[in-house]
Amino acid sequence: MNWIVNDLNIKKQAENLGVSIWQTPSFMLMILGFIIVFVMSAVFFASREFMSPEFLIIAEAVVVIFILIVGNIIIQSMEKLAKVNKIKSEFVSIVSHQLKTPLTGISWDIEFLISKHSDGLNKKQTEIIKNIEASNVAMSRMVNDLLDVARIDQNNFFTRKDEIDIVALVKKVVDKNNVLTLKNKINITLLVDDNMPKIEGDEKRMEVVLDNFISNAIKYNKENGKITVKVQKDNRKALISIKDSGIGIPKDEQDRVFEKFYRSKVASIQETGGTGLGLYIAKNIIERSGGKVWFRSVENEGTEFNFSLPII
Amino acid sequence: MENKKILIIEDDLTLRNVLAEFLEAEGFKVGVASDGEEGLEMIKSFNPDIVLLDIILPKKNGFEVLKEVRNYKEKLTTPFVLLTNLGSLDDIEKALELGATTYLVKGDYQVKEIVEKIKEILFKEKK
Numbered sequence: 001m002n003w004i005v006n007d008l009n010i011k012k013q014a015e016n017l018g019v020s021i022w023q024t025p026s027f028m029l030m031i032l033g034f035i036i037v038f039v040m041s042a043v044f045f046a047s048r049e050f051m052s053p054e055f056l057i058i059a060e061a062v063v064v065i066f067i068l069i070v071g072n073i074i075i076q077s078m079e080k081l082a083k084v085n086k087i088k089s090e091f092v093s094i095v096s097h098q099l100k101t102p103l104t105g106i107s108w109d110i111e112f113l114i115s116k117h118s119d120g121l122n123k124k125q126t127e128i129i130k131n132i133e134a135s136n137v138a139m140s141r142m143v144n145d146l147l148d149v150a151r152i153d154q155n156n157f158f159t160r161k162d163e164i165d166i167v168a169l170v171k172k173v174v175d176k177n178n179v180l181t182l183k184n185k186i187n188i189t190l191l192v193d194d195n196m197p198k199i200e201g202d203e204k205r206m207e208v209v210l211d212n213f214i215s216n217a218i219k220y221n222k223e224n225g226k227i228t229v230k231v232q233k234d235n236r237k238a239l240i241s242i243k244d245s246g247i248g249i250p251k252d253e254q255d256r257v258f259e260k261f262y263r264s265k266v267a268s269i270q271e272t273g274g275t276g277l278g279l280y281i282a283k284n285i286i287e288r289s290g291g292k293v294w295f296r297s298v299e300n301e302g303t304e305f306n307f308s309l310p311i312i
Numbered sequence: 313m314e315n316k317k318i319l320i321i322e323d324d325l326t327l328r329n330v331l332a333e334f335l336e337a338e339g340f341k342v343g344v345a346s347d348g349e350e351g352l353e354m355i356k357s358f359n360p361d362i363v364l365l366d367i368i369l370p371k372k373n374g375f376e377v378l379k380e381v382r383n384y385k386e387k388l389t390t391p392f393v394l395l396t397n398l399g400s401l402d403d404i405e406k407a408l409e410l411g412a413t414t415y416l417v418k419g420d421y422q423v424k425e426i427v428e429k430i431k432e433i434l435f436k437e438k439k
Contacts, residue, residue, distance in 0.1 A: 089400070089402075092400070093398055093400060093403070096397055096398055096399065096400075097368050097397050097398060100397035100418070100419040101324055101327070101397055101418075101419075103419055104327060104397060104418045104419040105324065105326040105327060107419070107422070108326065108327060108330045108331075108422075108423050109326060109330060111330075111422055111423050111424070112330045112333065112334075112423065115424070116333070116334075116337070140419055144419070144420075147399075151399075151400050151401070154400075155401075156400045156401045156402055157400070157401060158399060158400060158401040158404045158405075204417070204420040204421070
């Protein structure tokens with residue numbers, strides 16, 4: 001049997017396992033020591049009246065051996081779990097670096113080519129480059145989504161605190177989806193409160209959130225469908241609503257919409273490209289920014305997603 | 313702006329070159345280093361107004377660079393912008409604790425957006 005801990009240096013252990021000091025095997029061993037002393041005394045005081053000294057010794061020994069065995073099993077399995085988590089988070093970190101660096105390289109080089117060295121490129125060549133860019137954006141998005149999910153699961157998810165001009169950001173995302181909007185013949189109306197104050201949140205991630213809601217509203221809409229995007233101020237919150245006239249979410253699936261990897265059956269028929277991660281990530285980003293998200297949906301009539309964000 | 317000096321410590325050749333060209337086009341004087349040790353030398357010799365620092369670097373990583381700079385400069389006055397593709401809570405908190413001004417996840421930004429962020433920081437520092 002592998003006995004409880006080999007190295008008693010708490011700080012080193014915490015670092016190696018990637019846990020806090022009170023989660024290290026050495027610390028838990030100390031706690032185990034206290035428990036043993038406590039239980040031994042309890043057994044002693046409780047039974048000295050009616051037990052002979054020989055029985056008392058045997059009783060104490062049985063109790064101590066029992067606690068040691070159970071304690072050892074618990075500590076070892078916690079150590080194993082910590083090791084697995086550490087490996088997982090290292091893996092996420094490696095993937096994040098090794099995949100994102102070349103993707104960033106492609107994206108920056110395309111930007112470099114288009115913005116500084118596009119003289120002499122003909123229309124066809126420019127179009128091809130734009131296609132490469134679109135594929136690269138899709139791939140980066142996929143990698144980012146997977147990394148976000150891994151980090152959310154590990155509670156290692158970080159969001160910046162930028163000052164966001166939410167109206168400008170909404171307009172940017174609507175423009176970005178322009179090609180898809182035209183292709184699906186969708187009419188988008190934008191209703192915005194005047195003098196909307198800035199909000200606090202992670203600008204890049206908020207762009208992803210908005211893009212999820214808006215591109216969903218386009219993709220799961222009907223031909224000649226409508227979308228209304230509203231940005232309003234309500235007390236100390238900004239309220240954003242995205243309402244479509246699309247296929248809607250069936251009633252029995254509505255409480256699973258924000259689940260990881262969940263895709264509505266009607267959605268999968270209409271659009272094959274999704275992963276079921278978008279809304280899960282969106283909910284996490286909104287909640288981590290101090291906001292809330294909710295929706296109303298009627299099958300075959302449409303869906304309205306609402307979310308709130310704190311105003312600065 | 314013409315006199316402002318920017319040091320890029322980045323091991324990826326493509327990213328380093330693209331960023332340097334964009335910044336030079338804006339009139340900045342740009343120095344580059346491809347590993348942590350070279351970066352530390354350049355911080356002394358080039359004396360930049362702002363440092364763009366990657367985290368995963370050969371010889372000395374970004375965290376070690378920050379630690380060493382803190383050792384020989386009592387107070388970190390030069391802004392350090394972590395330009396990284398790591399982006400987990402642990403990494404970012406560690407970098408901010410070590411005195412980084414801010415961090416940007418490279419892959420999330422276009423080059424021109426990064427240039428804008430750098431200008432914002434330099435402008436704020438000036439005031």
